Amino acid sequence: MPAGSGRWGGFWEQRTQQLQSRVRAKEDKIAELETENAVLLLKLAEYKGKIEKSRSEATRISTLYNKQQRLQRNTRSALSQLGLVIQKLNQDIQAFHSSSWALLRDYQDEYQDRVSEIVTAVQRTQQSAETLLACQSKVAHLERALQDVSARHQLERQRRKVLHNSLVETVLVKCDRPGHPLINKTYHFERVYGPAESQSAVFGDVCPLLTSLLDGYNICIMAYGQTGSGKSYTMLGPHSDDGPVLPLDPQSDLGIIPRVAEELFRLISENPSRNPKVEVSIVEVYNNDIFDLLAKDSIAAVSGVKREVMTAKDGRTEVALLASEAVGSASKLMELVRGGLQLRAKHPTLVHADSSRSHLIITVTLTTAACSNSTADQACSATLPREQTEAGRAGRAGRSRRASQGASAPQPVPGNPAGCVEQVQARLQLVDLAGSECIGMSGATGSALRETACINRSLAALADVLGALSEHRDHVPYRNSRLTHLLQDCLGGDAKLLVILCISPSQRHLAQTLQGLGFGIRARQVQRGPARKRPPSSQTEGKRRPD
Secondary structure (H helix, E strand, C coil): CCHHHHHHHHHHHHHHHHHHHHHHHHHHHHHHHHHHHHHHHHHHHHHHHHHHHHHHHHHHHHHHHHHHHHHHHHHHHHHHHHHHHHHHHHHHHHHHHHHHHHHHHHHHHHHHHHHHHHHHHHHHHHHHHHHHHHHHHHHHHHHHHHHHHHHHHHHHHHHHHHHHHHCCEEEEEEECCCCCCCEEEEEEECCCCCCCCCHHHHHHHHCHHHHHHHCCECEEEEEEEECCCCHHHHHCCCCCCCCCCCCCCCCCCCCHHHHHHHHHHHHHHHCHHHCCEEEEEEEEEECCEEEECCCHHHCCCCCCEEECEEECCCCCEEECCCEEEEECCHHHHHHHHHHHHHHCCECCCCCCCCCECCEEEEEEEEEEEEECCCCHHHHHHHHCCCEEECCCCCCCCCCEEECCCCCCCCCCCCCCCCCEEEEEEEEEEEEECCCECCHHHHCCCCHHHHHHHHHHHHHHHHHHHHHHHHCCCCCCCHHHCHHHHHCHHHHHCCCEEEEEEECCCCHHHHHHHHHHHHHHHHHHHCCCCCCCECCCCCCCCCEECCC
């Protein structure tokens, strides 16, 4: 090869080697750059992941920041409100402290005052100890003296009773009629009224029973006698279509019932603190049937409503569904009596032009609060005669009476610390019996004859009951008649019974007079236990009459 070409060949070879070296360097550089690029791509991917994570974190932080901002705003608002509440509480606490201090000061002052009073009371108690001992000694002495006086008083009452029973008045019956045996009989009674005795004089002996009524005793006042002998006159006064008029004139001829009404409410007015309640019921026993004269259905009728007598759980006799009405004055009571009298069965006979054909029973129920230390009834029982009778002359009726013997003072119901019973219920029964009749003399026929027979049978049953009681028989025939069944409590129970015996002085009525006097003797012979005060019954005695 030529030299020139060899020189260029070496150059080009050297140049080629240089270029190859440069190429290898470039390739190495490229490889290095590619490696670096791969590393950078990895870092870029890593950074992109971190950026995405940072974005999520930034979003979360932004959300939390917003929540925190809202919470801060709410907290500031709540803190502001809480500050107001705390401020108000501080004011209340300051006010409470002020009032507490004031209350404490008042309490301390009050405490000091009470301590001073207690000290003073203790000093007074200590000073009164000797006085108390002296009083106790005096009380013991007075109790012994009272026991001694009570024993002497009881002995004196027994002596008075024996003396009183020995003081009797007599009714002498003499009759010497041609063709008839001579009659010369003497009847002994504790009180006999002449025909000139006034109605007020008779009521004067009845009046003490009203005091017993207010003290809680059951009372029964009964007029017995033949037709025309003056029973209704004695009980009500002279016959009048208008009835008795109140207030009473002391000299008037009004009978026991209107006088009882006026006196009862007068006594009630003297002690209204006992909260008295007065109720009235009126029945008649006609042809052995009981009729309610205050029943609502009887207002437009010509007679009362028929009722039945029954025995309650406590043993008392009652009339089923009996109407009663509360009264607040004597005039109201007598207004009811007048209404009942208008419905009472009446029929003229040859003996009496206005003859009552039924037994009239007016019941006044008195409910009061009462105390056991009442001495009014003791005084009454000491002055009330056991029985009295009057015989009449010249058409004037006689009267007899019998009260319970050995009446004891009322006893309080146990369990009341003040010694007072809550309530005491007493009944006053005013009975105007129909008159016994001799059928031949009365001229009764038809329905009047049946009335007479029923009247005589019921009065005979009444006499049989008194006879059984006076003879202390084991069986007393109360149920032989509705009259005696209805009056069972006052005849053989614990009531104070007063019998007013009305008799005629005419020889024409001699048989009926002797029969009436015999009835009075039977009544006088009845010996009963002491009268007792009775609490209100658990049974309802009747229904109130509608106003």
